[in-house]
Amino acid sequence: MLKQLSLKFKNDAARIEFWIMTGCMLAALLISILDLAHQNQMSTQTLMPLLFSYLVTFTIYLLLCFYLAPAFEAEDRAALRGSLFLFLFMALAYLVGIINIYFSALLGLKLLYIYFNRNRKNSESSLYDEAALLTASWLLTTVGLLYLSTPLMLRFYLLFVVSAAIVLYLYAVHVILPAIKLKNRKTLRYILRMFLFTLLSCIAVCLISLSFKGNDRVLLTPTANAVLVIDMGDEGNIQNLVILNFFTQLLLVTPLALSTYKRRNAKKQEEISMLKTELGQSDANLNFLKSQINPHFLFNALNTLYGTALQEQAARTGEGIQKLGDMMRFMLEENVKDKIMLSRDIDYLNSYILLQKLRSATSPSITIETDIEEYQGPLTITPMLLIPFVENAFKHGISLQNPSHIEVALQIEGGTLYFDVHNSIHNHQENDPEKGRGGIGLENVKQRLNLLYPNRHELVIRENAREFFIHLTLQLTINN
Template sequence: MNIKDLNKIEFWAASSIYGCAILMLISNGSDAYTHKPFQFSEAKIGFSYLSNYFLPELFRYSILYFCFLMLNFCCLPPLYNKINIGFNGAIVLVMYLVSGLVISITHTYSKAYILVQYADIDDAYIQIFFKGFTYSAWLVLLICIYVALKKLLIYLTDNKDNDIRNQMKLEIVFGLAFWFVGVLLWLAAGVDFDVILCWTLVIMACIFLTIYSIYYLIPSLGTQINPSRTFYGKITLLTFLIAIPIGLVGALISGKGEFFIIVNLFHITAQLVISAPLAWYIYKQRNETEQQIFTLKKELRKSDASLGFLKSQINPHFLFNALNTLYGTALQENAERTGEGIQKLGDMMRFMLQENMQDKISLSRDIDYLNNYIALQKLRTSVSVDILISTEIEEQFTTLQIAPMLLIPFVENAFKHGISLQSPSHIKVTLQTKGKTLYFDVNNSIHLKADGDPEKLQSGIGLQNVRQRLELLYPKKHELIIRESAKEFFVHLTLNLD
């Protein structure tokens, strides 16, 4: 998982929520001008839209927004990585004090009606500031837990494997992160504790039932005639069974008997409308993906077996021994050019059977293959004085590596379409490296194939294949320029071999 992309998503999500909160704050102002809040009317205190509503809420939303940005992006990540612990710890403390002070001051205006409930004004301010700093402490704590969960989520995502337990842990952390985001939003909205308690109980039940359904309940259905009906029946039963302890816990913590019914209304609706369909969908999608992967692996094994069979049909030892025998015979008969051609052909075949199967090889070995190919073509075309083949290929003494067979298709294409035994032809190949960057150029004349030539319709297959390989193997690390005129074809490749 890319941490930079995640940070961008978090920033824009937080900014969007902050912007929406400000818009809602402004839109609510029309009623605040004409309707005096009930609490102010009961306390017989004057109410001002600007000083008792808009400005306090604006400051409260702003400090929550900037506190989240500062802690999430600047202070907590280096603190968790044990970088500048003293400095970042001091910033966290300052953020706690500043947010607590701002929230407390805004409450003295937005909740001024509380002041008349106390006989002593000092006691009233002490209570308001105590609640404000307590709110700030919970805010900082929840952001700390959120960042820790995010760090754990990134770790599990980057180090996940096929182990079902690790996958389950990752999904549980996803669920907990979703719960924490909801708690932060509820806190920012200033809702009562009962709302956060109801949210917590319902989401925890959703996480449990979703995970249990994906990994235990749905797989246990096996090959039943109507598995979806059986699943929804069992999940409904589980939902009502879990409703009893959830309702009791909520009622005991809140101290309200009616909370048992309230929390279960949300619980039952969430499980049957959200958790059950979500679990069924995730399991089916994952099962289809696993089936596709299994099929692809099976086909790949078949392809590997076929390739191995084809390789076994050509005995490399016999082939090389035969070439060596022909090479020795050519030398005995003083056919030096023939012997040279056989030797280079043997080197090329050895490369194709051995090194070509590797992901990367040394650049010097790939250049050797390139030189052997050009040398063989020169032997073939040496009978014509109108064919000019020039090469400026820098000898490589570096440890640079390259994917095999990336350069040769351009040279093959040049000889295929650039050489004519009846017309003047030219090919120029240059290759050099600077640091870890390779510069490769091929320039050749163009001669149209005859209508009956089978290669006429296959002119672009090799180059198209190279384009695809470059995109896959060297994304954003290469530049390929191909130009063609009526008489010439030009290829320029810049490749970063880092």
């Protein structure tokens, strides 16, 4: 409902603005005709240019209202491709004195209004957004300076050199630089291209300036008919303008366009990297969730606890059940968090190893040694980064028929964790239910480490025919 009211208000405001603007233009045209009649200058030679001026002005206004504004507000901005020609037409009509100065300012304000009310969801239309903003700003600035006591050369500079700079800047940022992509030392190629286009812009500025040379009317000031009249004066002004244009395009526009492109490209790369990180982390977490609970291990643990309960007074059984409950609670409650206290992850690690020791307690050929430092400090860690290495060791390092050994060590120094797992290697029998199970997998852990701890970890993996060894160094942070 609120959206419908907002649209209705917006449509009503646009309709009111259109009729006010149309009425003002008709009134201004009528006053201009009466002024010509009052001065006894009414003739075909004076009336036709006046009518043509208002016709062009009104046409541009209609294009802004019914073509440019809807295109800028739409999510699909494909229609904006023709807007560059509209901006160019507006600038040329203003320079040659077709559009009334006062209406040029109003058209500039209308263009600025369209820009600030554009649909910002489409990032691919930055060329048209920038062109609209720069064109409107150029129009309003030059019109405003006509009423100030500014040096004549500054007005020439803003009218010709700045307009050329806008065109060259847009072309560099949106055409030249994306084409060469600044790879493999292509910056020099960009500078050479910009030098070439600078020379072309100097020729264009010179030719345009020559076309305004010898005007017999007042220099760059609002005239009786309120149109822009330009007289470039002598050839010295044209020469100075061309020199200023050369240095502006080469020393100002060239590095500015390069800096703008690099900044935007870096921002895009950062956004892409962030999206890849989020996607990769989601993929890693999904794979992890699919394999974090090993049903076969849980059934074995329960069977072991059941057998132990038949043999003993339930002391070990109670401890085992408690550890298993702690593990399940950890998986359901804390495993979903981005970061947990390191002490909690170590508790889970100890619980897992204790349950595995219960499985192998009746096999004297299996040796399990741990040197895990007790820690209660403020360091945090991403959950379930360490357990896959231990799970992998028990999966491949335990055999009931052959001597087996597993060694797990964990130390913390400052903010750095040192983790080592060393185990024997045994191939599973064909009827072993663990055979073929991928578990969490070391590749998944590597992926998570690269995503979550870039440049903050070192993982060393060594393997031979009988033994497997991993060493992980991880720089941790404190939970704020």
